[in-house]
Amino acid sequence: MISYKERARGVVDFLLRTHSAPTFLASTNVQQGTAHGSVMIKDLGDSMPFLYWAGQHLNDSYMQTADTTSKHLLTTYQRPSGFFKTASSFPFSTLNNFDAMTDLSLGINLMYTLTHDPFYLASSRKFFDAFSSFMQRTNYFMPTHSLGNHRLPLSFSTGKLGLYIEELNNLYSWTHEERYLRTAQRLSTFWIEQPFFKKHGLFPFLFQPTSLKPVGNFILRNKIGFSVDSAMSSKANSNLVFGLTALYRQTKDTTLLQALEHWHTGVRDHLLHKDGSLFSIWEQQGSAKFLGCDHAVIDCFLELYRSTKKKDYLQDALLAANFWLQRQDASGLIPQGVPGNQVCVDRAMPQGDKPNYYRLDPQTDFFVVLLKLYQITENKLYLDRALKLLSALTTHHFSGKSFVNVLDDHKRPQSPLIETKFLFLILKALLVDVYKKKNIYKDPALWLLLRDR
DSSP: OOOHHHHHHHHHHHHHHHSBTTBOEEEEETTTTEEEEEEOSTTGGGTHHHHHHHHHHSOHHHHHHHHHHHHHHHHHHBOTTSOBOOGGGTTOTTEEETTHHHHHHHHHHHHHHHHOOHHHHHHHHHHHHHHHHHHHHTTTOOOSEEETTEEOSSEEEOGGGGHHHHHHHHHHHHHOOHHHHHHHHHHHHHHHTOHHHHHHSSOOOEEESGGGHHHHHHHHHHHHSOOSSEEESTTTTHHHHHHHHHHHHHHOOHHHHHHHHHHHHHHHHHTBOTTSOBBSEEETTOOOOOBOOOHHHHHHHHHHHHHHOOHHHHHHHHHHHHHHHHHOOTTSOOOSSOTTSOOOSOTTSTTTTOTTOEEHHHHHHHHHHHHHHHHHHOOHHHHHHHHHHHHHHHHHSBOSSSBOSEEOTTOOBOOSEEEHHHHHHTHHHHTHHHHTTSOGGGOHHHHHHTOOO
């Protein structure tokens, strides 16, 4: 039987055969072995650091490819301003997509963490210097897009952009330059002071100016089916919580701790049920709640427990994880949803309206959560279930050449097309033998790589 390490090597070799480094494309056809779509500049954080990490344990040439590709992308796409051209900014030379640049900034900082190469630190400084100046002009409202230094007339923001808080904090920890810490603190204050958060304990979607909120509400309702007065647990809340938690560990600011405790109360009041199920969307009107795999929130609980040692956080992480373990079927796979609940807000997602379909990436994330729970609790149940899940992923999601993303309720592949980044992210599970006996939280690079962002 092929080892997981060899399977990881096979995935990387397949990617290198299919794509032409230093150009990796956003989509891969695993059946035909072909690459499609735009250059995956915005997925830098979900790709090249994992290739580099794999190279540390499998083949030095992977490290060189990851380093060469990353430097090529950053040199080619970083503007003189410090911001980046991304696929969604073409052909507008001055359009800044802050949503797309979140994973880019993560990728730069991860590559610096792994390599300690001054090139990446310089790129990160250049980006965050521009970012900090822009945030001053917007009073720390983070729009998803801007034209040059100007916000678009209908400015939309989401807590997903909270990832910048954590990366600013990381940059401060390397450089000790106060301007990065100040920007992170002011961004945090902006979100903590939102009336919706103060009232409900969850971070909302935001539109500015507020007079355009009805327009934004119409757009959201028609695109993804819920209103502006709502909160999404994964990404739109979890990225902010990761940022606030990192900033609290850095500063020990009690205002941040109180905000995190308030968020935890909001999750308990509106999202987390007694059986451990987590709603992904909460609307103020209570008209729409979507239930699906939401493992980023479990990761948030674990970060809060690690930072405060408050057992309530660990108890809720265990409660939510145990709920999904009850859904683990005989094969070892874990379905995406629960019967009776809509499980996906993306109407284009194959099988998204059916609870018993399977997706590769959420199961990969849950695998990592189970390994973390095992290391924290020393309960071998979590290790055994994690390995059972990994065995199932390599059995059912593997197509002969590489992994497929979506299986139907009979475990049949739904498409040979997969986002290329998911083939890099599966390395988090396949390289389990590298870290299952390590303390994830005591290895800074490993801890950052294995986060659900």
